[in-house]
Amino acid sequence: xxxxxxxxxxxxxxxxxxxxxxxxxxxxxxxxxxxxxxxxxxxxxxxxxxxxxxxxxxxxxxxxxxxxxxxxxxxxxxxxxxxxxxxxxxxxxxxxxxxxxxxxxxxxxxxxxxxxxxxxxxxxxxxxxxxxxxxxxxxxxxxxxxxxxxxxxxxxxxxxxxxxxxxxxxxxxxxxxxxxxxxxxxxxxxxxxxxxxxxxxxxxxxxxxxxxxxxxxxxxxxxxxxxxxxxxxxxxxxxxxxxxxxxxxxxxxxxxxxxxxxxxxxxxxxxxxxxxxxxxxxxxxxxxxxxxxxxxxxxxxxxxxxxxxxxxxxxxxxxxxxxxxxxxxxxxxxxxxxxxxxxxxxxxxxxxxxxxxxxxxxxxxxxxxxxxxxxxxxxxxxxxxxxxxxxxxxxxxxxxxxxxxxxxxxxxxxxxxxxxxxxxxxxxxxxxxxxxxxxxxxxxxxx
Numbered sequence: 485x486x487x488x489x490x491x492x493x494x495x496x497x498x499x500x501x502x503x504x505x506x507x508x509x510x511x512x513x514x515x516x517x518x519x520x521x522x523x524x525x526x527x528x529x530x531x532x533x534x535x536x537x538x539x540x541x542x543x544x545x546x547x548x549x550x551x552x553x554x555x556x557x558x559x560x561x562x563x564x565x566x567x568x569x570x571x572x573x574x575x576x577x578x579x580x581x582x583x584x585x586x587x588x589x590x591x592x593x594x595x596x597x598x599x600x601x602x603x604x605x606x607x608x609x610x611x612x613x614x615x616x617x618x619x620x621x622x623x624x625x626x627x628x629x630x631x632x633x634x635x636x637x638x639x640x641x642x643x644x645x646x647x648x649x650x651x652x653x654x655x656x657x658x659x660x661x662x663x664x665x666x667x668x669x670x671x672x673x674x675x676x677x678x679x680x681x682x683x684x685x686x687x688x689x690x691x692x693x694x695x696x697x698x699x700x701x702x703x704x705x706x707x708x709x710x711x712x713x714x715x716x717x718x719x720x721x722x723x724x725x726x727x728x729x730x731x732x733x734x735x736x737x738x739x740x741x742x743x744x745x746x747x748x749x750x751x752x753x754x755x756x757x758x759x760x761x762x763x764x765x766x767x768x769x770x771x772x773x774x775x776x777x778x779x780x781x782x783x784x785x786x787x788x789x790x791x792x793x794x795x796x797x798x799x800x801x802x803x804x805x806x807x808x809x810x811x812x813x814x815x816x817x818x819x820x821x822x823x824x825x826x827x828x829x830x831x832x833x834x835x836x837x838x839x840x841x842x843x844x845x846x847x848x849x850x851x852x853x854x855x856x857x858x859x860x861x862x863x864x865x866x867x868x869x870x871x872x873x874x875x876x877x878x879x880x881x882x883x884x885x886x887x888x889x890x891x892x893x894x895x896x897x898x899x900x901x902x903x904x905x906x907x908x909x910x911x912x913x914x915x916x917x918x919x920x921x922x923x924x925x926x927x928x929x930x931x
Contacts, residue, residue: 489521490517490518490559490560491518492511492514492515492517492518493514495510495513495514495517495518495556495559496510496511496514498555498559499513499514499552499555499556499559501835501836502551502555502835502836502837503548503551503552503555503835504548504823504827504830504831504834504835505548505821505823505827505830506543506547506548506552506820506821508818508819508820509541509543509548509549509552509818509820510552512539512816512818513539513552513553513556513793515537516536516537516538516539516791516816517556517560517791519534519536519537520536520737520738520789520791523789524737532788535775535788535789536789536790536791536792537815537816538773538791538792538793538794538813538814538815538816539792539793539794539814539816539817539818540746540793540794540795540796540803540814540816540817540818541793541794541795541796541818541819541820542795542796542797542798542803542817542818542819542820543795543797543819543820543821543822544797544799544820544822544877544878544879545797545877545878545879545881546823546877546878546879546880546881546882547820547821547822547823547879547880548820548879548880549744549795549820550566550742550744550795553566553740553742553793553795554566554742556740557740560738561596562734562738562739562740563589563590563592563593563596563731563734563735563738563739563740564589564592564739564740564741564742565585565588565589565592565739565740565741565742566742566744567584567585567588567741567742567743567744568743568744568745568748569743569744569745569746569748569749569765569769569794569796570745570748570749572749572765572768572769581768582765582768582769582772583772583778583779585741585743585772586735586741586772586778586780586785586787586790587778587780587781589735589739589741589790590731590732590735590780590781590782590785592735593731593732593734593735593739594727594728594731594782596731596734597727597730597731597734598722598727598731601722601723601726601727602718602722605718605721605722606714606718608717608721609714609715609717609718609721610710610714610717612713612717612720612721613710613713613714613716613717614646614649614650614710616713616717617649617659617706617709617710617713618642618645618646618649620659620660620661620709621645621649621654621659622638622641622642622645625638649706654706655705655706655707656705656706656707657705657706658703658704658705658706659703659704659705659706659709660701660702660703661701661702661703661704661709661712661713662699662700662701662702663699663700663701663702663712664698664699664716728782728783729783731782732780732782732783732784732785735785735790736785736786736787736788736789736790737789739790739791740790740791740792740793741790741791741792741793742793742794742795743769743792743793743794743795744794744795744796745795745796746794746795746796746806747796747797747798747799747800747801748762748796749762749763749765749766749769749806750762750766750796750798750801750802750803750805750806751763751801751805763807766806766807766810767807767809769810770807770809770810770813772787773787773792773810773813773814774809774813775787775788792813792814794814803817822877822879823869823872823879823880824869825862825865825866825869826865828864828865828868828869828880828883829861829862829865831880831883832861832864832865832883833861839883839884839887840856840861843887843891846895847894847895847898847906850898850899851899851904852898852899852900852903852904852905852906853904853905853906854894854905854906854907854908855905855906855907855908856907856908857907857908857909857910859909859910860908860909860910860912860913862910863910863913863914864883864886864887864890864913865883867886867913867917867921868882868883868886870921871886871921871927871931874927875927875928875931882931885931886917886931889916889917889920889930889931890908890912890913890916890917891908894906917931
């Protein structure tokens, strides 16, 4: 079955491989994703009237909100962008404009589509690159020379050299290659990293095609030259207009925008001075979520069918503090649960990318085997849970801090010819955190 037509149950099963618990949130996003496929099967005029059921996920940091949205997009290879609502400001103030989230989404969509097209022409591009390398090693004969008696000798020599090239005999040999450089690159130094985006449209992208291309001669190994020539030949084989059109279409129909920290813009305008209105930011975001047209460097995009997933802790506010119009555009609300000790044990061991598996792989790179006793895993989970309870709850991210502290000396000592295996025990975990856990001030500083 295509990834784009997974059933809700199949979507949840895939998410379960990476995310522990949070069944309610997984169910909601699975339905929302399947509804997209259902809408695309509708052939009547009502198809355009079916809009996504946008979602607000409520929960503390580190409980899996971002991971659910990110894994969802990876699952179906959909364009995805994460933005922080608190980084936007009301029009007229310094800051990012809300349209930039859509331009970022289209950039991501373009990269996905471009990558697919590059892979589809890769073999042909490599073949053309090798022919170009042969022309540099042994320049082609002119038409008049092809009539001479030396032509057969030339053909024989070229065939022999080509066999050697394919066998890898020339990989370190250097050749001179004319390499194009982007003449518009210095413009980024003029505007800086944020200036271009604040202007609404990327000036470099608008003018880049009109600017002349500079080139210079570089001396490269054949292996290096093949990479550059393959990229160059790929661009010739790809229909850029087709890529851009598909990038826009996919962003419109399959795009997912994850708006984090939406609780930071909930509430009324704060008093005292020319402060930026949180309500104003909401009203700027509203047209994007409702459905509007945004100009991008790849073309014009309509946001009507983009899936928006918002998230926030809502410790000092609630979704009803958002303006009514924006609330109405997020009809699905799901609350994520705080993680328990048992959840931490599962997070450490069960997901495909579980933290313990990551450390086993990293230590394995030093030809050392590391293992964790079950009681050690439970003690790590207990420490993480207690630290979250006694300080700010940062969810599963606390495990990163705990593991880093626990294995700090071990990772520093490697590689060590005498060390071939390491076993992490409960006693080792207790010893590492005994003094730190007892001293609250020290605990806050270290953990």
